[in-house]
Amino acid sequence: MVYIPEGSFLRGSTEDDLRYIESLCIDISKECNRALFSDELPQMAIWLHDYWIGQHEVTNAQYQIFVEATHYVTDAEKRGESKVWSRLARTFEIVKGANWRSPGGPTTSIVEKLEHPVVHIAYHDAEAYCQWDGKRLPTEAEWERAARGVDGWIFPWGNEWDATRLNHAYEGNSFGTKAIGSFPAGASKDEVHDMLGNVAEWTSDWYSGEYYKSGETRNPTGPKVSTGQHVRRGGAWNTQSGFLHATWRIDLKDDTSDSTGFRCVEDGN
Template sequence: MKRFTVALLAIGVIACTSKDSNHKNTNLQKETDAETPVGMVFIPGGTFVMGNEGEEATAIEGPEFAVELSGFYMDETEVTNTQFQKFVDATGYKTVAERPVDWEDLKKQLPAGVEKPADSLLQPGSLIFAPIPNVTNLYDISQWWAWQIGTDWKHPYGPGSDIVGKGNHPVVHMAHEDAEAYAKWAGKRLPTEAEWEYASRAGSQLPFAWGEELTPAGQFLANFFQGTFPGGNSKQDGFEKSAPVKSYPPNAYGLYDMIGNVWEWTSDWYRPDSHLQSKKKAITICRNPTGPESSYDPREPQVPKRVIKGGSFLCSDQYCSNYRPSARMATAIDSGQEHLGFRCVISVKD
């Protein structure tokens, strides 16, 4: 399980048309003129240029290619602690971070020859942001990520923490299957990467949905890291960690926190060349892409990963400026982290 990897180690073919199995919600499909589900907004279908080939973009954000999407509904906010609590109360669900650790499963994702740690270390937990003093190497994430036993969505900063008074904060320490379980219970699904990016752009092809600058006229429009990363957060935006949902203005579609706050899961498997393969396969335009059929990250080829989008309260221009709609990262499907959550969508019936 990738959720242990940092601690233990010191710290295909693209589908350019949607698959029915991925997009049908038989109980909750809506006509475009039907009433919008509570807590969601309607995202009208349309076309856009996905990806980014600009100077600020990373290699995996390109190349740009044309995408056409059908309309859908999307949660106006990230799923909150209160919403997830209702799911747990109704189902008794236990997240990945709360379950016993299976060493046989874990070692499949580790380099050959890694010895089994003591059973006292193979306990449920997750990754928390805990930077060491005087970080000198911004390529060594073990200097600010720490495996903490007893950490989960109810204890987001370690076993001594809780979510009292934080019901309207996004739920975090979500593995991909946790997000999928909630979505299924709610009669929804996770968005594709294309849907997520399209909704985040809200009709704009600018670097940010609101314009060219991250902080126009010094105004903070999203929750991200200010100061010296990782240990010197100046909190100019008012928040050191996650912010309550709706703390910032929505985009033109009425969606909140599509940039910053917490990373959000998508349904797409991760490959660094996803955009290139989509562009090659599409003759003129890629319709309702659902991403690769399998995962591959050359840095960790044994670890299955999905795409996450949006950046988080830890994104900084000094290290991880991934708060653009086009930005994308790979995360192991069983990884729970302090800055990782999700939101859901519902397909619109044709």
């Protein structure tokens, strides 16, 4: 766990940030545009209490210990299927038998991937693990503070895109998750790893595209009424470059896939 001291940080993007992100979309991804990130406006100073956050995403090995201790059954296991990214179709496909134990379907396993982040984890599956471990899921603001520090950086390492600092498949990396900590140069200023790429991460906040315009500025916890979807952060191994920035708010409906995992936080003093 990495300690994050209390204090203020800059949450969200500026218009200049979005212009730069849009230039990355044009130059690299070509499938994203500035309008997709309007929910990151406006940038605002947010004050947070101190807390601890997992230096790494929760791994298969850690989740296995939890399951063996509690006999917990994930949503994907109960349904008997989950979403798996198709490299050829460039979209998710429903695969029977895909779950955290068999990320690609029933013929695959995690035997060689125990130090990779666990995937096919629903929001409640992540929440159950964190509670068992005496922790909780991060709020959206806590996640962003750990990812970008107090200086309003666009990326964990600064304000210039560098594809070599994270695991994403569109600029030379192989498809799929990688062992936690495989990209130390991409760690945040607080030494929190894999905040961009590898797997997208659950936060505890309900998603609202208007929340930044009217939300709290002190220990914000998101909308008080369910919107039916929790915010995920950070993008994943199959996310294109323009989307991969510390302020991107993933507004997909709650589901499970081979690109979603999590990390936990713990309150400070």
